[in-house]
Amino acid sequence: MITAKLSLLLAAVAASVAHAETEITGYVMDKQCVYKYDCEPGVCVAPDGTNPFYGPEEHTPWCLQLLSCKRSGYTIMSTYPTEADGKHSLIANFTDVPSNKAMLNYIRKIEPSPKRATKVPMPLVSVIVADDSPIIDNITQISGDVIIKDPWPESTYNGSATTQTICDSVSDASIEDNNMCFRSDVIVSTADFKEMFVIESNGCPDHANMEGESGTIKNSQEWPMAPDDETPASGGNPSGANPPAAPSFSCSDLKQKLVFDPKATLHYQVGDGVLNGCLEVENDGWIGFGVSAPGATSGGFMNGADAIIGVPGDAKPVQKYDLTFSPSLMPDAQQTLEDVDLVQDGDMMIMKFTKKLVEDGENSILEVGLNNFIHARGGSSLEYHGPTSRFIVPKDFSEDSTSGSERRTECGGSTNIDTFEAMYQHYTMMIPQAPGAPGDATPITDEIVGIMTNGVLLDSHSQTWDYDMCNGHSDKKRQYHYHIPPICYLKSMGVPTPASDRWWINDAGTEVRPYSEMSAQFPKTGLSPVVGFARDGFPIYALYGPDGQMVRSATYEGDLDECNGKGEGSDYAYYITAEPPFVPTCLRGTVGNFAFATSDKKMSRAWNYQLNFRGNNCSTCSCTSNSGHNSH
Numbered sequence: 001m002i003t004a005k006l007s008l009l010l011a012a013v014a015a016s017v018a019h020a021e022t023e024i025t026g027y028v029m030d031k032q033c034v035y036k037y038d039c040e041p042g043v044c045v046a047p048d049g050t051n052p053f054y055g056p057e058e059h060t061p062w063c064l065q066l067l068s069c070k071r072s073g074y075t076i077m078s079t080y081p082t083e084a085d086g087k088h089s090l091i092a093n094f095t096d097v098p099s100n101k102a103m104l105n106y107i108r109k110i111e112p113s114p115k116r117a118t119k120v121p122m123p124l125v126s127v128i129v130a131d132d133s134p135i136i137d138n139i140t141q142i143s144g145d146v147i148i149k150d151p152w153p154e155s156t157y158n159g160s161a162t163t164q165t166i167c168d169s170v171s172d173a174s175i176e177d178n179n180m181c182f183r184s185d186v187i188v189s190t191a192d193f194k195e196m197f198v199i200e201s202n203g204c205p206d207h208a209n210m211e212g213e214s215g216t217i218k219n220s221q222e223w224p225m226a227p228d229d230e231t232p233a234s235g236g237n238p239s240g241a242n243p244p245a246a247p248s249f250s251c252s253d254l255k256q257k258l259v260f261d262p263k264a265t266l267h268y269q270v271g272d273g274v275l276n277g278c279l280e281v282e283n284d285g286w287i288g289f290g291v292s293a294p295g296a297t298s299g300g301f302m303n304g305a306d307a308i309i310g311v312p313g314d315a316k317p318v319q320k321y322d323l324t325f326s327p328s329l330m331p332d333a334q335q336t337l338e339d340v341d342l343v344q345d346g347d348m349m350i351m352k353f354t355k356k357l358v359e360d361g362e363n364s365i366l367e368v369g370l371n372n373f374i375h376a377r378g379g380s381s382l383e384y385h386g387p388t389s390r391f392i393v394p395k396d397f398s399e400d401s402t403s404g405s406e407r408r409t410e411c412g413g414s415t416n417i418d419t420f421e422a423m424y425q426h427y428t429m430m431i432p433q434a435p436g437a438p439g440d441a442t443p444i445t446d447e448i449v450g451i452m453t454n455g456v457l458l459d460s461h462s463q464t465w466d467y468d469m470c471n472g473h474s475d476k477k478r479q480y481h482y483h484i485p486p487i488c489y490l491k492s493m494g495v496p497t498p499a500s501d502r503w504w505i506n507d508a509g510t511e512v513r514p515y516s517e518m519s520a521q522f523p524k525t526g527l528s529p530v531v532g533f534a535r536d537g538f539p540i541y542a543l544y545g546p547d548g549q550m551v552r553s554a555t556y557e558g559d560l561d562e563c564n565g566k567g568e569g570s571d572y573a574y575y576i577t578a579e580p581p582f583v584p585t586c587l588r589g590t591v592g593n594f595a596f597a598t599s600d601k602k603m604s605r606a607w608n609y610q611l612n613f614r615g616n617n618c619s620t621c622s623c624t625s626n627s628g629h630n631s632h
Helices: 002-018 031-036 067-072 097-110 175-181 487-492 515-521
Strands: 021-030 074-078 090-094 125-130 139-142 147-149 162-165 187-191 196-201 256-261 264-271 274-282 287-292 306-310 318-322 338-345 348-356 371-377 389-393 423-432 448-452 457-459 532-534 539-542 573-576 594-602 609-614 617-622
Touching: 021 031, 021 067, 021 090, 021 139, 031 067, 031 074, 074 097, 090 097, 097 147, 097 594, 125 139, 162 175, 175 187, 175 196, 256 371, 264 371, 274 287, 274 371, 287 348, 306 348, 318 338, 318 348, 423 448, 448 539
Parallel strands: 090 139, 162 609, 539 573
Antiparallel strands: 021 074, 021 125, 074 090, 125 147, 187 196, 196 423, 256 264, 264 274, 274 348, 287 306, 287 371, 306 318, 338 348, 371 389, 423 594, 448 457, 448 532, 532 539, 609 617
């Protein structure tokens, strides 16, 4: 009997050991980049401009999802450099289809619709592997259906009570003394090998969020910021420039489709003298759609056709070309496309456009009759391309068409996040420890200005004029953020604010208040502590300068520069203003990385308290609440 019990005990111990697990944390890298770009910075770079061994924290989901990259498989690079010159090393290798597929699915969860231009990095990941996983040359070999997750534990998202020390000046900021002025649940550390601070936040505001929303308020004003004599954008664009117009339709709106081949589908709709099109192609290079002479059933050839070609990375990625001899850009007068967009969505390159059916000097598209459409795709050069397809579209566009047996799901179908509920996040922002003196202005390409000291993002995307009672809102990434003065938070920090959270709406409650009247809704004098840090390490203050007077933007004859900042040398700082552009529109220092992972947990409905300390004074404000209303 004793022997039997001992055997059972040994079996249980053996089973426990066999099932023991290890967590490996690091940066995801595709093997193609590892093998091709193992060299010093500046000598060679990956397609997204990064160096896999010296800057793995900069590698992007866009690059990781390129066809050649994902086909090569994935690895994990060390979180910190392992060599004196700052070089990272390989610590894990995905060895089979299930493990690589699991990683690809996780990458797609982080960024389902990657775009080359934004260059948002892939965040750190943790992989749970068995303790007895083989190790070859100090590299763990990963196989099977592994668990991949964000490194933060679930307990990070509990919405518990926090404290915060208010810093009157950036000179007061210290990790040891006051957590760099950040709320106590924001993690601030140093990456000395990069001379950066690392700021990690769960994105939870310390006040009600998504409560008391205004709904979208009409705004008939032109945005006042128009640098370089550009035409102002109607309705508001905080970046100060005119971005390409967003497509006025989505691919899912287009109910008819033409399948050129198993890898290329055109979703389309015809009416009101235009063709709305969405070309979806399994490719990571250029894609094209063309119209040859209509009517002839033997038509559909490239020579003499007119084409719409999308070239990733071009300043104007979607344009019209003449294919009479070889692809050549049509003159500016013929570049009449509207609603253009080109995005990489996982395997698929997606090009959207609206084209007039009849245009001088071009092949017409018949609303009733036979049309000859063609398609081609290729790599980085228009001179070389893969197989072309041609198809004759039936009369009156009344039925779907196919030149192959495969039908794809509708463009963009299941990958888009189409709700605005605020979720807990894991933000990781790196900012210079010593930003130095301001330099030339750098455009903000991913809309993220910086992070407030309560861990909420400060954003520069186009105004939607739909805000909650604290003047914030969420977006399709489910990230709660600010881009006008956030009065609940500012009030908790001791900054004077208007009596009403609707200060930006006119007295009748019908339209956005005239921009020129907005500053008058705030007290003329006051003081502001440090309320945030920009991506380049310079501090952010709100509304009032060191002299206690309200700061005004350059557009309204204030002394702020084009980036909504002022000061000399290390005294330079950015300001949130009570009038456009409200937040910085560009940055004047070295811009650090920003990465994020969205959790599966809504922000807590519980009411907690944050204590803000300045000297012996303490103010309280309620922490997160979420009712799940929609915003933008």
